[in-house]
Amino acid sequence: MSKPLDVTFTLAEIEARAGQGLADAVCVVFDVLRATSSIVTALANGATGVWPVADIAAALALRRRQPEVLLAGERDGVCIRAAVSGGVDFDLGNSPREFTPERVRGRTVVMTTTNGTRALRACAGAGRVLVGAFLNLGALARTLEQWRPPRLLLVGSGTQNEAAFEDALAAGALGEALQGLYPAEQISDGALMARELYRRYAGDLAGALALSRNGRRLLAVPELRDDVAFCARRDLYPVVPVLTGEVVRAQGTG
Ligand code: MLT
Numbered sequence: 001m002s003k004p005l006d007v008t009f010t011l012a013e014i015e016a017r018a019g020q021g022l023a024d025a026v027c028v029v030f031d032v033l034r035a036t037s038s039i040v041t042a043l044a045n046g047a048t049g050v051w052p053v054a055d056i057a058a059a060l061a062l063r064r065r066q067p068e069v070l071l072a073g074e075r076d077g078v079c080i081r082a083a084v085s086g087g088v089d090f091d092l093g094n095s096p097r098e099f100t101p102e103r104v105r106g107r108t109v110v111m112t113t114t115n116g117t118r119a120l121r122a123c124a125g126a127g128r129v130l131v132g133a134f135l136n137l138g139a140l141a142r143t144l145e146q147w148r149p150p151r152l153l154l155v156g157s158g159t160q161n162e163a164a165f166e167d168a169l170a171a172g173a174l175g176e177a178l179q180g181l182y183p184a185e186q187i188s189d190g191a192l193m194a195r196e197l198y199r200r201y202a203g204d205l206a207g208a209l210a211l212s213r214n215g216r217r218l219l220a221v222p223e224l225r226d227d228v229a230f231c232a233r234r235d236l237y238p239v240v241p242v243l244t245g246e247v248v249r250a251q252g253t254g
């Protein structure tokens with residue numbers, strides 16, 4: 001029996017938990033570098049919804065049914081081009097800085113990324129699914145303080161099959177913000193690890209993200225390096241993205 005506040009760190013872990021049932025849980029999914037930071041930014045900048053799909057074929061099938069959607073995502077960190085998709089250039093990559101009001105306002109964005117969109121889909125059977133990043137951490141904490149979920153699972157999407165430092169850090173930051181709701185005896189060791197990690201690095205989130213495998217990968221690519229500092233910004237957007245059916249929408253926008 002898991003503790004009321006728990007954290008998972010890898011895709012395999014959340015897929016296994018989903019198999020055991022998540023119907024009584026609220027899940028918050030983090031892929032700080034960068035899928036969930038991009039989803040938060042897209043919704044904050046006026047996208048009507050972000051439709052996470054597990055693979056390129058599913059994204060292309062949706063575009064055939066609904067030609068007006070924007071296609072977004074990455075493979076190996078870069079925008080999906082025709083050579084990779086089998087003929088279609090995606091409109092956007094997975095850099096949150098691309099999801100500007102000019103590009104996304106009023107549009108539905110279909111997104112496929114290596115881990116983040118898969119973790120989101122794995123949580124689809126949960127009672128409620130929220131999308132988290134440092135960019136919207138305060139808004140998430142305020143919402144969860146109102147909801148007071150008896151079971152809260154903070155989901156790190158990880159990288160390939162491994163844990164990701166930055167997702168553990170963000171889960172720890174949310175755990176820290178919700179200390180009043182989940183006292184020590186109600187948190188798992190995973191939640192304790194994440195919170196202690198966050199406490200260690202809270203004073204320099206951008207520096208902490210730069211230590212991570214994903215941070216180092218992005219910093220090495222000139223056009224992506226600024227994503228690291230961007231994704232480390234706290235509380236830039238007051239948006240609370242909720243998976244509603246198949247699509248992530250900003251809470252309150254239907
Ligand atoms: C993912 O979903 O695996 C990541 O967001 C990858 C990336 O940084 O583009």
